[in-house]
Amino acid sequence: MKALEGVKILDFTHVQSGPTCTQLLAWFGADVIKVERPGVGDATRKQLVDIEGADSLYFTMLNHNKRSITLNTKNETGKEVLERLVKTCDVMVENFAPGALDRMGFSWERVQELNPKMIMASVKGFGPGPYEDCKVYENVAQCAGGAASTTGFLDGPPLVTGAQIGDSGTGLHLALGIVTALFQREQTGRGQKVLAPMQDGVLNLCRVKLRDQQRLKSGPLKEYSQYGEGIEFGDAAPRAGNDSGGGQPGRILKCKGWETDPNAYTYFITQAAVWKNVCDVIGKPEWKDDSEYATPAARLPRLNEIFGAIETWTMTKTKYEVMDICNPLDIPVGPILSMKEISEEPSLRETGTIVEVDHPERGTYLSVGCPVKLSDSDVEVTRSPLLGEHTEEILKSVLGYSEEDVTSIKESGAI
Numbered sequence: 001m002k003a004l005e006g007v008k009i010l011d012f013t014h015v016q017s018g019p020t021c022t023q024l025l026a027w028f029g030a031d032v033i034k035v036e037r038p039g040v041g042d043a044t045r046k047q048l049v050d051i052e053g054a055d056s057l058y059f060t061m062l063n064h065n066k067r068s069i070t071l072n073t074k075n076e077t078g079k080e081v082l083e084r085l086v087k088t089c090d091v092m093v094e095n096f097a098p099g100a101l102d103r104m105g106f107s108w109e110r111v112q113e114l115n116p117k118m119i120m121a122s123v124k125g126f127g128p129g130p131y132e133d134c135k136v137y138e139n140v141a142q143c144a145g146g147a148a149s150t151t152g153f154l155d156g157p158p159l160v161t162g163a164q165i166g167d168s169g170t171g172l173h174l175a176l177g178i179v180t181a182l183f184q185r186e187q188t189g190r191g192q193k194v195l196a197p198m199q200d201g202v203l204n205l206c207r208v209k210l211r212d213q214q215r216l217k218s219g220p221l222k223e224y225s226q227y228g229e230g231i232e233f234g235d236a237a238p239r240a241g242n243d244s245g246g247g248q249p250g251r252i253l254k255c256k257g258w259e260t261d262p263n264a265y266t267y268f269i270t271q272a273a274v275w276k277n278v279c280d281v282i283g284k285p286e287w288k289d290d291s292e293y294a295t296p297a298a299r300l301p302r303l304n305e306i307f308g309a310i311e312t313w314t315m316t317k318t319k320y321e322v323m324d325i326c327n328p329l330d331i332p333v334g335p336i337l338s339m340k341e342i343s344e345e346p347s348l349r350e351t352g353t354i355v356e357v358d359h360p361e362r363g364t365y366l367s368v369g370c371p372v373k374l375s376d377s378d379v380e381v382t383r384s385p386l387l388g389e390h391t392e393e394i395l396k397s398v399l400g401y402s403e404e405d406v407t408s409i410k411e412s413g414a415i
């Protein structure tokens with residue numbers, strides 16, 4: 001038995017944010033029925049194509065463990081089928097542009113009329129307010145949610161991050177909203193509307209930057225490198241390069257081979273509790289009791305000098321040697337791992353975090369499995385569906401249509 005077994009999801013999602021949410025729900029055992037436009041499907045099926053004629057990795061890696069039904073929801077018969085799906089399912093998840101669902105005739109009011117127990121979950125770029133009607137993609141959300149203005153180096157432009165915090169991050173927020181609403185429904189018997197705006201999701205992940213924004217009122221942010229460099233703070237939380245976002249200073253430092261390997265670096269944290277170990281490892285035992293270096297407060301104005309000395313040491317070691325030497329001493333460090341290294345890491349294969357999936361059009365490919373592990377609800381990653389692969393099966397076994405019904409639905413052009 002899986003955690004969400006028996007829960008039926010009407011998956012009206014596309015691109016990345018919504019699909020990551022419903023993929024998680026599928027991994028936890030929900031029956032996810034992905035509704036796609038006949039002949040077209042989710043636009044990502046044919047974006048960033050690497051194998052001619054096959055569904056792209058973009059699509060396959062976001063849509064595992066789902067079933068696909070094609071349905072033209074602007075066709076009258078298609079609308080009737082969709083109504084049946086609404087009546088049958090527990091949750092409807094969508095991330096259309098604002099207003100698209102209303103134009104289709106499936107407003108929240110209409111959905112409630114059809115099924116008062118329905119949980120209707122949406123991703124939108126923005127919540128109610130001046131931008132609520134805007135279409136939004138990942139990087140727009142990163143910019144509007146405060147991530148870009150606080151990412152990058154002080155002397156460079158705002159930067160977006162490769163982590164898809166706008167799309168996949170919001171998908172995660174939405175999934176939490178959905179299971180919470182399912183939990184509440186157990187008590188109330190009612191469905192509800194769940195909204196996860198991408199701007200809000202990104203801001204939630206940038207919480208520490210709003211913390212720093214407010215701390216600026218009390219003076220310079222001493223843990224930022226710019227403090228030690230004597231650079232004045234402005235009126236907004238600045239970009240902090242690779243400074244640690246917390247109370248323990250950290251940096252990315254070069255390791256052996258950095259001249260030719262773009263990922264020969266380590267993250268190194270000078271955690272106060274292990275400062276003496278840091279001094280011993282880097283060959284600066286005299287710093288242990290020197291009042292200029294012995295306390296965290298004394299070190300803050302000298303971070304460039306301190307990390308310079310640590311880097312002189314890390315440059316004599318590979319990033320893995322740094323890990324091997326520092327970990328037994330409780331010094332928190334982490335190698336900068338490339339996607340190539342991650343994809344070849346055996347321990348990630350063993351835990352199911354990196355999985356090999358077989359696909360009829362593609363052959364074998366790698367994907368990221370479920371990042372959350374439940375001890376009583378195992379996850380088996382199965383391939384994404386081909387476009388409309390389960391249309392007939394869903395019409396008959398989920399919605400109870402007969403063979404003749406299916407024929408007439410086909411003739412109407414709805415599927």
Ligand code: CAO
Pocket residue numbers: 014015016017018035036037038071072073074095096097098099100101103104123124125134135136137138167
């Ligand atoms: N049958 C018939 N019509 C369908 C259909 C189906 N099965 N599925 C979708 N459509 C129609 C919609 O009804 C809509 O039609 P109208 O505009 O005529 O009402 C149309 O397809 C396009 O929908 P869309 O506006 O959502 O798609 P888009 O490609 O123009 O925009 C996106 C994409 C992502 C910018 C927009 O959906 C959006 O802003 N979504 C919310 C935020 C979000 O999730 N962004 C992250 C996406 S991942 O980076």
